[in-house]
Amino acid sequence: MTDPYIQPTILQINPYVGGEAEILGAKKIIKLSSNEGALGASPNAVKAFKKASSSLHRYPDGNARLLREAIAETHNLDANKIVCGSGSDELISLLCKGFCGPGDEVLHSQYGFLMYPISAMAAGATPKFAEEKNLTADVNSLLSTLTKNTKIIFLANPNNPTGTYLAKDDLLRLYNGIPKHIILVIDAAYAEYVNKKNYTEGNELVEHNNNVIVTRTFSKSHGLGGLRLGWAYGSQYIVDVLNRIRGPFNISSPAQAAGVASILDTTFAKCVHEHNLKWREWTKNELAKIGLKTPESAGNFLLISFDKFPLSNAKEAENFLKTDGILVRAMGSYKLPNCLRVSIGLQEEMHAFIESLSRFLKKN
Numbered sequence: 023m024t025d026p027y028i029q030p031t032i033l034q035i036n037p038y039v040g041g042e043a044e045i046l047g048a049k050k051i052i053k054l055s056s057n058e059g060a061l062g063a064s065p066n067a068v069k070a071f072k073k074a075s076s077s078l079h080r081y082p083d084g085n086a087r088l089l090r091e092a093i094a095e096t097h098n099l100d101a102n103k104i105v106c107g108s109g110s111d112e113l114i115s116l117l118c119k120g121f122c123g124p125g126d127e128v129l130h131s132q133y134g135f136l137m138y139p140i141s142a143m144a145a146g147a148t149p150k151f152a153e154e155k156n157l158t159a160d161v162n163s164l165l166s167t168l169t170k171n172t173k174i175i176f177l178a179n180p181n182n183p184t185g186t187y188l189a190k191d192d193l194l195r196l197y198n199g200i201p202k203h204i205i206l207v208i209d210a211a212y213a214e215y216v217n218k219k220n221y222t223e224g225n226e227l228v229e230h231n232n233n234v235i236v237t238r239t240f241s242k243s244h245g246l247g248g249l250r251l252g253w254a255y256g257s258q259y260i261v262d263v264l265n266r267i268r269g270p271f272n273i274s275s276p277a278q279a280a281g282v283a284s285i286l287d288t289t290f291a292k293c294v295h296e297h298n299l300k301w302r303e304w305t306k307n308e309l310a311k312i313g314l315k316t317p318e319s320a321g322n323f324l325l326i327s328f329d330k331f332p333l334s335n336a337k338e339a340e341n342f343l344k345t346d347g348i349l350v351r352a353m354g355s356y357k358l359p360n361c362l363r364v365s366i367g368l369q370e371e372m373h374a375f376i377e378s379l380s381r382f383l384k385k386n
């Protein structure tokens with residue numbers, strides 16, 4: 023008897039493990055493990071979600087028209103070049119399904135988001151990575167890792183879990199070095215948090231080229247991770263492919279309604295941005311005071327290196343914090359075993375985190 027055939031690259035996948043959400047027996051937990059927006063969802067989005075509950079028996083609009091129009095209006099984009107996904111994870115997966123297969127290569131940077139290799143292998147392709155410099159994607163290294171089999175390059179900008187980003191000049195240099203038959207996917211999941219003049223999400227590259235798409239999410243700054251909603255702005259050429267292979271009703275009606283309300287709530291967006299800047303700076307400074315280094319982060323999280331503390335490795339710190347009810351993320355799965363990633367939460371959550379981590383270091 024033989025077992026059913028499994029496409030070989032699928033068995034090479036280590037399933038994605040999300041940030042922990044529970045501690046057995048703990049009453050109150052502080053969850054700083056998944057980069058979820060500190061302030062939750064916009065009250066308008068919650069209202070719209072509740073209102074949508076009166077028509078749950080109806081199929082959603084398969085084209086998510088109102089949502090795409092609201093996004094287009096807010097970001098000054100062409101709604102026809104927007105496609106929505108059940109989280110940007112779905113869009114990443116559809117891009118692999120649509121544009122690569124067995125024998126093809128998918129390139130990402132060394133510490134790039136783990137869903138890129140997973141989605142590549144799910145589509146039968148082979149993931150490859152290009153080495154980074156100073157925990158930052160390196161244009162020369164990416165370009166020199168291209169082969170005749172490369173079909174897609176994924177660049178998270180800013181990147182998770184490092185928090186670093188490529189400035190506009192470097193992004194353009196990367197794009198200009200890529201042959202036109204290779205797709206550049208710019209994953210701008212944290213774009214709302216960036217406050218740098220030399221940053222661009224990359225929408226201007228989409229306007230004039232067939233081989234670029236920018237993915238975005240409602241899971242981070244919009245605080246709607248539980249609803250599963252993402253979107254992408256891409257060339258007509260790419261968006262047409264994604265529209266052919268996505269589920270016909272891939273965005274639920276409550277997600278569409280909440281998404282519209284959230285994207286239009288620019289007051290909330292401003293609060294989110296300012297809260298993050300203030301507490302990311304504060305946390306970074308407090309970490310420096312206790313001797314912990316973090317690369318400059320453009321996102322809503324910090325990557326903390328324990329390299330200088332041979333006795334207190336990141337995994338031990340993660341476990342210690344957990345006994346205080348605080349969840350952060352050790353980065354072994356990203357091959358950064360000496361690092362912890364902490365999301366920027368509320369004021370009292372960041373105080374509790376620093377207090378607990380200081381006690382851990384004193385104990386060692």
Ligand SMILES: *Cc1c(COP(=O)(O)O)cnc(C)c1O
Nearest residue numbers: 109110111135182211239241252
């Ligand atoms: C969180 C994250 C996403 C995925 O977000 P969803 O929209 O929730 O699927 C995509 N890319 C990066 C870099 C992320 O950190």
